[in-house]
Amino acid sequence: MADYKFNRTVRLDYHEVLAWQTEMYVAVGMSPTDANTSAHHLVIADARGVYSHGIMRTPTYIEKMRLGGLNPTARPEIIRGKGPTIVVDGHNAMGQVAASFGTEKAIELAREFGSSTVSITGSNHLGTCAYYTEQAAAADMVGFCWTINANNIMAPWGGIDARLGNNPFGISAPCLTRPPVTLDMATSVVARGKIAMAMKTGTQIPSNWALDKFGNPTTDPEAAFHGTVQPSGEYKGYGLTFMNAIVSAILNGSAFGEDVGDFFENPTQVQNTGHLLQFIDISAIDDVTAFKQRMDNAVTYLKAANRREGVDEIFVPGEMEARSFARQTEQGIDYPLEVIQELAQLGTTLGVSTRPEWTAEVAVR
């Protein structure tokens, strides 16, 4: 994800984009704190190179807030609890706001009980799972985040109807001298956006990306778009997808199956998305420094493996994103000019001004 190539890019300062995006979410009615949480999530995703979950989503989020699909002033609430195990109702807040509330509680509870389980309902698309699990890692915890995805695009194995999302999950653990190791993956081979992109550019797709509407592998992006995405790891990926739906959504009664609305196509529909956080305080298991040293050693060990021809470097999960993050928070985040221009237009309707040089063609690099 970390190495996007854009035709026309503009490089923007991390803090300035954050302030700009925060202002937009305030303009649509969010509290400054919630607006900052939402914007922070998106800009962090961009800095990590995961642009698909960054500020390019702001127009969709804001449209939903304007049309009632998302409640900008909702306050997430603990509706049930037993020691380190709680249920949070997001009351239709931004997923980022509900999941951040849950993350804060998960850290507090794991600190007290050694581990915690936070089941979140009444939420929305939470962005990247990594955002929450890396907060666990920063608190010297191992973090798991499971979520059902916003629309049904995958068939059960052997089937042809889209009845599952490509439900993503994340797991993070901290190192001593390196960034945390973070897996953040959806359970399809690729995101559906890549198929849409291939359709736009008229490019054939690899035959393991998608099935056509008859359930057969296809290289035609159009047929793929009207079919279903293939699970990563075939029937195993299908199994993982369903289990993720169970633990994130079915567990607490959030939307599953026919109740799942399309996040993009129906801006007035309440999503009722579910998530699950499981955090483990490392100090409850072992000495934290000893653990982090083992993590460093393990990463070094894997990276030192002999490589197949043409491979310059072996990466551990999240390493490319961490590298992109370090570079882009320091030197500025490269954005496609079109995304910034679209957001500037949205800003105009919200009364949020955009620095003229951000959208000027002359700024194009």
Added chain:
Amino acid sequence: MADYKFNRTVRLDYHEVLAWQTEMYVAVGMSPTDANTSAHHLVIADARGVYSHGIMRTPTYIEKMRLGGLNPTARPEIIRGKGPTIVVDGHNAMGQVAASFGTEKAIELAREFGSSTVSITGSNHLGTCAYYTEQAAAADMVGFCWTINANNIMAPWGGIDARLGNNPFGISAPCLTRPPVTLDMATSVVARGKIAMAMKTGTQIPSNWALDKFGNPTTDPEAAFHGTVQPSGEYKGYGLTFMNAIVSAILNGSAFGEDVGDFFENPTQVQNTGHLLQFIDISAIDDVTAFKQRMDNAVTYLKAANRREGVDEIFVPGEMEARSFARQTEQGIDYPLEVIQELAQLGTTLGVSTRPEWTAEVAVR
């Protein structure tokens, strides 16, 4: 896994095999309780059709006990604890004994705290993850079980050296009127045993099963056997494999990397295998019956999807195994005659007698 075809089979009564196997583990020094736990695990795996983790492993386990690699009289012990979060040292007990001890504690703690986290070290190969997660499901819990595998057979993505196992994990959740939904998967495309089998029979293998020692996909089972298994889901599967090693083994200081001994090739070596159990008591999240009804509905919904041509039925994870279990516990378990003959010979050295009709050629079906 559930539909093995054997050349020559013998059908044995579930309870009789269990008693016979228990006797063998008692003969090698285990307490009757631990012997029963171990045998029960293996016979259940066979009944579910997961023969690779059944009694065909008894000769290896018993050899390790005789040669010091496994301690038949070890008592697992809680060595650290904070509320629902504990660390168990298996003291080199059978993995099945250590993980069963952990499962018992995980259920007790989840009942008290709504969820629990049990980190197990000093253990051995635990058999199937499903055995433990289905105990969670039977206790009206959602169960997660993570474990590092017994030997390194997978390369980090882009690498050619075997530095990871195909670390398996399991997740179960109960239904109202159906068997629990259980995912139990290793993170390779297939088990290495399938490559060994193809080598034996001189059959080509699919190109996504393994890489040769240069890191290239191969259809030659011999080249594959001297190479590495491919992760299920390519780089995503590699990521999941490493995360599993982190949460099961690196977390509590169990063996990883160069410290991982080969379970089969070195019977005197202590393994120090790590596992992680995470159980969630459903009653802490929602009404249990309401949840189970949602599970039934979800399974029905997925199974009712339209099917691709040639597919007779859509299955949910664990369903085929549950069907095999119901049939084989009722009608008897079909075993390859060779496995029973080998075990009968082992029985002779242990002073455990085998019913003559079990190994007679005339009994062959």
